[in-house]
Amino acid sequence: MRATVPLAVLTEGLRKSYGGTEAVAGLDLSVPAGQIFAFLGPNGAGKTTTIGILCTLLRPNAGRAEVAGYDVLRQPEDVRRHIGLVFQESTLDRDLTGEQNLRFQADLFGLSRREARRAVAAMLELVDLTHCKDAPVSTYSGGMQRRLEIARGLLHAPRVLFLDEPTTGLDPQTRVVIWEHLHRLRREEHITVFLTTHHLEEAENCDQIAIIDEGRLVVEGSPSRLKAEVGADLVALRTGNDEAAARAVREQFGFEATAGPGGVRFRVTGGAEFVPRLCAELHVPVHSVTVTPPTLDDVFLRHTGRTIREADDTPSVFSEL
Numbered sequence: 001m002r003a004t005v006p007l008a009v010l011t012e013g014l015r016k017s018y019g020g021t022e023a024v025a026g027l028d029l030s031v032p033a034g035q036i037f038a039f040l041g042p043n044g045a046g047k048t049t050t051i052g053i054l055c056t057l058l059r060p061n062a063g064r065a066e067v068a069g070y071d072v073l074r075q076p077e078d079v080r081r082h083i084g085l086v087f088q089e090s091t092l093d094r095d096l097t098g099e100q101n102l103r104f105q106a107d108l109f110g111l112s113r114r115e116a117r118r119a120v121a122a123m124l125e126l127v128d129l130t131h132c133k134d135a136p137v138s139t140y141s142g143g144m145q146r147r148l149e150i151a152r153g154l155l156h157a158p159r160v161l162f163l164d165e166p167t168t169g170l171d172p173q174t175r176v177v178i179w180e181h182l183h184r185l186r187r188e189e190h191i192t193v194f195l196t197t198h199h200l201e202e203a204e205n206c207d208q209i210a211i212i213d214e215g216r217l218v219v220e221g222s223p224s225r226l227k228a229e230v231g232a233d234l235v236a237l238r239t240g241n242d243e244a245a246a247r248a249v250r251e252q253f254g255f256e257a258t259a260g261p262g263g264v265r266f267r268v269t270g271g272a273e274f275v276p277r278l279c280a281e282l283h284v285p286v287h288s289v290t291v292t293p294p295t296l297d298d299v300f301l302r303h304t305g306r307t308i309r310e311a312d313d314t315p316s317v318f319s320e321l
């Protein structure tokens with residue numbers, strides 16, 4: 001049954017293969033309008049392929065997809081008019097100024113001179129680039145370039161903005177700035193933002209996420225709900241004798257404790273409340289205790305049996321920090 005909230009994106013049984021590789025393997029998605037929605041998955045999970053289909057750049061082998069209420073195969077022109085797309089790789093002309101890049105895009109979309117002037121000025125303002133609109137893009141920082149790309153994707157007032165890995169290669173401070181802009185866009189322009197990422201930290205910023213692995217939807221929901229479903233906190237202990245402490249936690253409390261380089265680790269619901277009892281009853285000196293609530297990596301692990309970092313075949317920028 002169709003939801004009563006208008007849907008920005010709907011897919012049913014979507015499939016796409018490249019030779020023997022099934023990149024998208026029967027994907028059902030529904031994204032209500034007005035959300036920041038993340039498509040989270042390791043490298044090669046099928047995220048870019050799905051965006052390609054939704055943006056009418058690729059044809060699916062089976063299934064169907066609608067964007068902003070239009071069918072990607074039967075109404076591709078309508079879909080294109082209502083979407084903005086920001087690719088992983090920069091497609092800006094570095095020799096042109098920021099303003100010229102936007103003007104060029106306005107021409108491509110057939111905006112009148114007057115409309116173009118108004119839209120270009122408004123978008124430069126929205127992403128805080130008015131002050132450097134006359135400088136060549138080659139002089140912009142990575143974050144400024146990404147903001148200009150987002151402005152360009154928004155020039156024709158799309159209803160859905162697709163962003164493929166919006167902050168890849170950017171430093172942490174710039175990532176925060178880009179995210180502030182995305183939230184502002186959603187708030188002020190009421191558009192749906194559909195982004196792909198393999199960064200768990202990035203997905204945390206979204207209203208809803210869909211975790212995808214090997215072309216399939218693993219689980220869908222808000223980050224807080226998905227983490228709450230995992231339930232148990234991770235407790236890590238540094239003790240005088242980790243092997244003995246792990247054994248005691250298993251025998252006295254019945255938790256699956258292990259001893260390793262990170263100390264003794266086990267999971268328990270209500271970890272913080274359990275710590276006083278643990279320290280009082282454990283007959284091994286405890287030097288430190290860390291309680292970590294479930295993360296999206298725990299959600300991925302629970303549903304796929306491996307962590308997203310294990311599933312990723314290329315290192316994440318975060319793992320390098």
Ligand SMILES: Nc1ncnc2c1ncn2[C@@H]1O[C@H](COP(=O)(O)OP(=O)(O)OP(=O)(O)O)[C@@H](O)[C@H]1O
Pocket residue numbers: 018021022023041042043044045046047048049050198
């Ligand atoms: N043009 C292509 N020809 C052949 N195989 C492809 C092509 N594009 C993607 N694939 C394969 O399809 C699968 C899904 O790729 P896709 O790029 O959609 O994943 P992704 O989740 O976006 O990954 P990344 O985060 O690395 O961009 C991968 O196994 C990939 O190697």
